[in-house]
Amino acid sequence: MFLSVAEVVDTPAMRRGEPEIVVGGAALDAAVRWVHVSDSPGVARLLDGGELLLTTGAGWPDDPRQLREFASRLSGVGIAGIVLELGARQPTVPDAVVDVCAREGIALVALTREVKFVAVTEAVHHALIAAQTAALRERQHLHELFTALSLQGAPADVIVAETARAIDAPVLLENLAGELIAAEYRGEPVPRVLAQRATAERVPVAARGSRWGTLLALPGPESAAGRLTALEQGATALAFGCIADGGDAEWSLLAQRTVIDDLLGARFVDAGDIDARLRAGGFELRGRRCHGMVARGTGSIGELAYRARQAGFAVVAARAGEDDVTLLSAPPSIELDDATALRIAGADRAVFLGPPADDVLGLLASLRAARDLADSDRADEGARVRRVGDRPLERLVATLRDDHRLHEHSQRMLAPLVRYDAERRGDLLDVLGALLAHPGNRSAAASASHLSRSVFYQRLALIGDLLEADLDDGETLAALHLALLARRRLTS
Template identity: 80%
Template sequence: MSDRHDFTDDRTDRPAKVGFLTVGDVLSSAAVQRGAPEVIVGGSALDAAVRWVHVSDSAAVARLLDGGELLLTTGAAWPDDDRMLREFTLRLYEIGVAGIVLELSDRRPEVPAAVVEVCAREGLALVVLTREVKFVAVTEAVHHALIAAQTAALRERQHLHELFTGLSLQGAPADVVVAETARAIGAPVMLENLAGELITGEYLGRGVAESLARRAEADRVAVQARGTRWGTLLALPGAEPAAGRLTALEQGATALAFGCLADDGDVEWSLLAQRGVIDDLLGARFTDAADIAARLAAGGFELRGRRCLGVVVGGVESIAALAYRARQSGLAVVAARAGDHDVALLSAPASAELDDATLLRIAGSDRPVFAGPYADDVPGLLSSLRAARDLADSEGSRGGARVRRVGDRPLERLVATLRDDRRLHEHSERMLAPLIRYDEERRGDLLAVLGALLAHPGNRSAAASASHLSRSVFYQRLTLIADLLGVDLDDGETLAALHLALLARRRTPASA
């Protein structure tokens, strides 16, 4: 008949409500364990919060209770009539008691079936003590534990208040506030804007795609101040921290709202969301392509069934302006500053063609655009963005408005495709080693001269001009290069191999 549970004195589960104990916590205490408790109705009922302990045998005890009490009783004055017992137990449930602990005795050697029936039906914890205990010892122990839990909660709330106040005063960016909130709660936390798009999140090592898929289960607090709302802070289910989940979430939301008041919240959040994705892509800090895809989708950037590519725009301008022009052109965009360039991911309808005019309009002013190949998944998008950056690095940002595409440079595209193949880099090191060694030992410029020759293969006068050398000095450098490498610089195959080696070297981090 009983659902017997084993309890130990070292139980450390947090109560369901901050500053309270659960029925299960009380049963695990040494004072109750002396009564050899047996759980008659348990399960989730043992998670009910205990606000206080009340001792009474009266059948009219319900009128003396406010809810949240754990009733300790011998049942000596309970009625014997089943109907009256059902009404008595139902009244206790309706008033909100946390549970009933009945000490068995000669007067009442077993728990009445009517009481079991109501408790089981309503989910009210029911426990019997099979040995006599001092109720005063139980109340003293529980009340001491309750006061200790409430004191700990107050201390933790004060700590959170100081933490988030400090973040607000320091002007901490939204991603830092979100990360601190997640650590305080011990569960993934995400920030959304008013459109429901993901701005940033701290997932505590859990899968991003999985966390985003569970947003419907999250606790939510609005980020708002002075009548203006900017978004929502969400926390996925998890253990209850000492200060309380909602308390920590509200503190985080308040810090975010202060940040929005100090800055242009909408713009700052948009740039933060996009920079995070770009940084993770370029830094290869993601372990699962599905996570990046989920983050892109949560920001309104779709890959499936779209024409997507990475672009690099030379020069310096407002990233927000670039993103605005892309959206005005009907594109989804993720843009950020990376090094000396602006980089962007663009997503267009499958039927659309991102022609040169569109790319130049998005770039704005007199800025060159370098475009990678089209992609339809995360690895392809990463490859497209890398290829566009490589092309920008090799050609530079001077020259005004123009569009250069990796697809128009077959050798560039080949190197971009094989950039992670060690054989390509071995080829580069083997072919260029004499020039690299010469330049390092003599602070020479042979690699730069070779690059100029390959950039102007049919016009050595233009190559000399690009090297900022006189024609005679330039030709001397070419002779030295040919001698060091033991090759004929008029041979087309040799020039192709050298071009491949030089492009591969430019994509090697050590050569940067």
């Protein structure tokens, strides 16, 4: 709602006096609350702070000691700055005033030409009133925005993003344990933003005597409504959300889902960013044994995370379609054996484990491999654990999943079947998958395809004819298995 001294000096009315900065620097950023015109040496008793004093110095004392006392009194009341119009009474700025202003950090400006002080005051007061009006409008807009978000039940990450947009600076949400729940980085490097958490401006997320967390804001430009106002509005909306949801239990799930979505999705662009976000949530990779895990079947993601922590693992987990997708981190002394994996996932669930990792890229590969393994296994066999490390072709495809040669191999081998299924709504790819899943037992393969044995054999004969391949040849089956696995990865 205020102008800085620099902005006042840059107004047309002031520029007509050809101003010269005598004491500037950071002092020019001081906020001007009002403009006061006076030549009286006792003017300090009439000021409340934040005023810009316009004067000709006609009533100033001549004695340097008295001038220092006069300037010190102005500093004591918190004056924003002094603008001295030079003339016959004060042809130069007194050294005593310059010394005090330089020492106290008070802006001091000399006007070398005569100006109408009334024109300056009118211009500045008009600008201040306009700024106050704009601030009131912006505060009303923020109030309406965050009230609407509260009434709509907007999730915490949306409220955080809107708060960051309102102040044009990164904003973070922490729970009471200091764990990062949501963040909007505004294009700033994630590690640098997270490193500044300790020095950020902080507003509690609290209401009705309960506190759930803290909203943090990094430095940024002043907004018309004021940074603090925007932060308080955002914190209030977050608090109302906690009241409506019965607590902050959803926050942790939100934080973990966001990390997993970004790790697997298009927003994953920098390993350092993901690493910083994981560490901010208490998930360490360095010196730890980490795995990507997929759990299939009925179960609670919250209970899974609780059991993982009870077993000594740091955990990030989210629901993805039919599955719980999980990142696990433990010290080398804790082994993720089959019994532990099933205990974490829950009873009667299928568990798919990626290979161990100790960095972000390795963890991403582990999670992708676990998901690929889960996608290739749709059998409902109850509680069991399957590991990518026990499936050599799965491991090879996971390693080469981004190699264009693998995809070219898949397209070349399976093109006739893909074309046949597309043109006739066929099921040849599914039949081939069943055969490869049960290479030594075609009765089991037919059952998995939900086809009679005679129809299943007819489908196999058609596949062999279309591919011009011998489906009893081990090398051919291996090549087809590799092609089918690669296709599933490409289309998953």
